Amino acid sequence: MAPAYALALTLAVTAPLLGPGYLLLRDAVSTPRSYLSDAALGLTQAAPRALPQDFFVATASAVVDGGVVVKALLVLGLWLAGWGAARLVAVVLPAAGIPGQCVAVTIAIWNPYVAERLLQGHWSLLVGYGCLPWIAATVLSLRQSPERNFRAVCALVFWLALAGLTPTGLMLAATIALACALAPGAGRPRWWCAGLTVGAAVTAALPWLVASALATGWAADQSAGVAAFAARAEAGLATLGSLASLGGIWNADAVPPSRTTLFAVVSAIVLVGIVAIGVPQLLRRRIAVPLMILAALAVIVPAAMATGPGLSAVETVIDAVAGLGVLRDGQKWVALAMPAYALAGAAAVLTLRPRVPALATAAVCCAALIATLPDLAWGIGGRVSPVHYPPGWTAASAVVNADPAPVAVLPVDSMRQFGWAGAAPVLDPLPRWVRADVLSTGDLTIGGVTVPGDGSRAREIQRMLTAGAGRDDLAAAGVGWVVVENPEDAPELALPRAYRDDDLVVYHVGGDAPESPHRAVLVGAHVIWLGQLLLGLLGMTISRLRSRHTDRRHEHIERPESSDQ
Structure with a gap:
C-alpha cells in the first residue's frame, strides 16, 4: 500500500509533466536530444556541477x-523518496505498520524542500534526495544482520550511483550512509559498512573527480x-525556523505562494509538531540516533552558515580548497534531515496509539501536512509544467550540428527570458541542443548583484562581440558560430547570416577549436559510473529473483501435495 500511496502523491505533484513538452524552468533544461560534447563530459572551464547527469541524458536521449x-x-x-521512507520505517519501526509508513511517505514527498527545489529546477538533486531513505534502510539492514547480504551490498552500490547523478546528490547520499554505519547493531562491522560506502562513493564520483583534476581556470x-x-x-x-520546516531556499522567487505569507508559520508548526x-519514541531506538543527530546538524549548520561569521567561514573554506563552491547553497543540505523526519513522523503514530487509533492519527497527520502546503499540488499550481520549443530551435540547431564548431x-x-517558456527565467537551453560546445560565462544576477561564473574564455569572446569584433578576429579566437537569442532585443551583427527567424539568428564565423585531448579519459570515468549503476541494479534484481525462488521452494516443501484418500 505504501508504494501505491507514494506514487499517488508523486503524481499529484507532477501531473502536469505527464503531458507532451519539455521541462524548462530556471536550472532545469531538457531538449529533444543532447550530445556528448566536451561540456557534457565536464571538459570546460566551468566547474563540473552537472556530471554525470549530462552524460546520462545525452546517452539516453x-x-x-x-x-x-x-x-x-x-x-x-519523488516516488523513490516516498517509497524509500516507507521502507526505512519498516526496517527501523516495524511496529508503526502501514499507518506510520504513510505518514513517513507524506513527509518525504509533501514538504517545502521538494516544492522549492522543483521551482528552482533541481530535478537531478531530487533524484538524489529520493535515494536517501533507501540508502539509510540499506546500511541499517547491514548493521542489523549478522549474515552476508549480497542484495544489500548491491543495493548500496546502486543507490550511491543513482544519487550520484550530481555531485551534491552523491555527497548527501554518502553522508547518510556514513551516519548509518555508526548505528549500533550486531551485523556487519562499522568499519566494513563505512569502507563499502567510501569505495562505492569514490567510483560513483569519478566523472566529476576526474573532470575537476583535468579542468583549469574555474576554481x-x-x-x-x-x-x-x-x-x-x-x-x-x-532562518532557523525556515530550515527546520525544510524550507529557506536562497531564491525568494522559487518559493510556493503559501510560503510567502504568514501561512508558512502554520505549515512549519504542523511539520515540526x-x-x-x-x-521521544524514536530516541528509544538506538539504531535511529545517528540519523537524528544528522538531522539536527542539517538544520543548525546551514542556519549558522547564513550568519555573518558563518558566511566568512564558508568563504574562507572555499578559497582554501578549490572546488568546494558546492557548499555555497546551504539550504540544499537540509535534505539530510528527511530520513529522520520521516521516521519521527511514523513514530508519532506509535506515541499516540495508546490514546488514538493508528489509522486516525495517520489520516490526521497526512491531511494536515497536505493542507498546510496546498500549492504543491499540480506542479505547484501549474508553475512546473512542460513547454514547447518554437520550430526555429530545431532548424537553428540543425545548422550548427552540420558543422559543430x-x-x-x-x-x-x-539565464534567459522567453515569452513561450513562461514568466520564470531559464538557463540557456542552447548548450543541450547542439553537438558543439557553447561558450557560456555562467554569470548569474541575483537580487541585482552579479555573481561571476567560471567561463573566462566565454567572457573574453563576449567582450569581443559586444565591442564589434570582426569575423576574422572571432574565427582566430576559435569561434565557429554566433547565435543571438531573442534577436528583437539585439543589434544586427556584421557577420554572414546562416539562419534567422523571430526567435534565433545564427551567424557563421568559420573558426574552430580542437576537441579536448582528455575525452577518452572522461568517457572512461563515466562508463565506470554507469557500470556501477547497472551492475548494482542487476545484482539487486538477481538476488531478489533467487530469494523469491527459494521462498516458493520452501513453501512447496512445507505444503506437500495431498493425495486422494
Whole structure:
C-alpha cells in the first residue's frame, strides 16, 4: 500500500509533466536530444556541477526523447523518496505498520524542500534526495544482520550511483550512509559498512573527480556569491525556523505562494509538531540516533552558515580548497534531515496509539501536512509544467550540428527570458541542443548583484562581440558560430547570416577549436559510473529473483501435495 500511496502523491505533484513538452524552468533544461560534447563530459572551464547527469541524458536521449528522460527521472526521484521512507520505517519501526509508513511517505514527498527545489529546477538533486531513505534502510539492514547480504551490498552500490547523478546528490547520499554505519547493531562491522560506502562513493564520483583534476581556470571565483546563496528566512519564520520546516531556499522567487505569507508559520508548526511528537519514541531506538543527530546538524549548520561569521567561514573554506563552491547553497543540505523526519513522523503514530487509533492519527497527520502546503499540488499550481520549443530551435540547431564548431551566444547572461517558456527565467537551453560546445560565462544576477561564473574564455569572446569584433578576429579566437537569442532585443551583427527567424539568428564565423585531448579519459570515468549503476541494479534484481525462488521452494516443501484418500 505504501508504494501505491507514494506514487499517488508523486503524481499529484507532477501531473502536469505527464503531458507532451519539455521541462524548462530556471536550472532545469531538457531538449529533444543532447550530445556528448566536451561540456557534457565536464571538459570546460566551468566547474563540473552537472556530471554525470549530462552524460546520462545525452546517452539516453539517443534512444528516448530527452524531455521524456528528464521528466521520468524527476517523477522517479519523488516516488523513490516516498517509497524509500516507507521502507526505512519498516526496517527501523516495524511496529508503526502501514499507518506510520504513510505518514513517513507524506513527509518525504509533501514538504517545502521538494516544492522549492522543483521551482528552482533541481530535478537531478531530487533524484538524489529520493535515494536517501533507501540508502539509510540499506546500511541499517547491514548493521542489523549478522549474515552476508549480497542484495544489500548491491543495493548500496546502486543507490550511491543513482544519487550520484550530481555531485551534491552523491555527497548527501554518502553522508547518510556514513551516519548509518555508526548505528549500533550486531551485523556487519562499522568499519566494513563505512569502507563499502567510501569505495562505492569514490567510483560513483569519478566523472566529476576526474573532470575537476583535468579542468583549469574555474576554481578562482568559487567563493563569489556566498551571501547570495545563503539560506533565507521565510515569512514569519527566522532562518532557523525556515530550515527546520525544510524550507529557506536562497531564491525568494522559487518559493510556493503559501510560503510567502504568514501561512508558512502554520505549515512549519504542523511539520515540526508531528516530528516532535515522534522524537521521544524514536530516541528509544538506538539504531535511529545517528540519523537524528544528522538531522539536527542539517538544520543548525546551514542556519549558522547564513550568519555573518558563518558566511566568512564558508568563504574562507572555499578559497582554501578549490572546488568546494558546492557548499555555497546551504539550504540544499537540509535534505539530510528527511530520513529522520520521516521516521519521527511514523513514530508519532506509535506515541499516540495508546490514546488514538493508528489509522486516525495517520489520516490526521497526512491531511494536515497536505493542507498546510496546498500549492504543491499540480506542479505547484501549474508553475512546473512542460513547454514547447518554437520550430526555429530545431532548424537553428540543425545548422550548427552540420558543422559543430564552438558557439558564442548573445545576450551575455546565462539565464534567459522567453515569452513561450513562461514568466520564470531559464538557463540557456542552447548548450543541450547542439553537438558543439557553447561558450557560456555562467554569470548569474541575483537580487541585482552579479555573481561571476567560471567561463573566462566565454567572457573574453563576449567582450569581443559586444565591442564589434570582426569575423576574422572571432574565427582566430576559435569561434565557429554566433547565435543571438531573442534577436528583437539585439543589434544586427556584421557577420554572414546562416539562419534567422523571430526567435534565433545564427551567424557563421568559420573558426574552430580542437576537441579536448582528455575525452577518452572522461568517457572512461563515466562508463565506470554507469557500470556501477547497472551492475548494482542487476545484482539487486538477481538476488531478489533467487530469494523469491527459494521462498516458493520452501513453501512447496512445507505444503506437500495431498493425495486422494
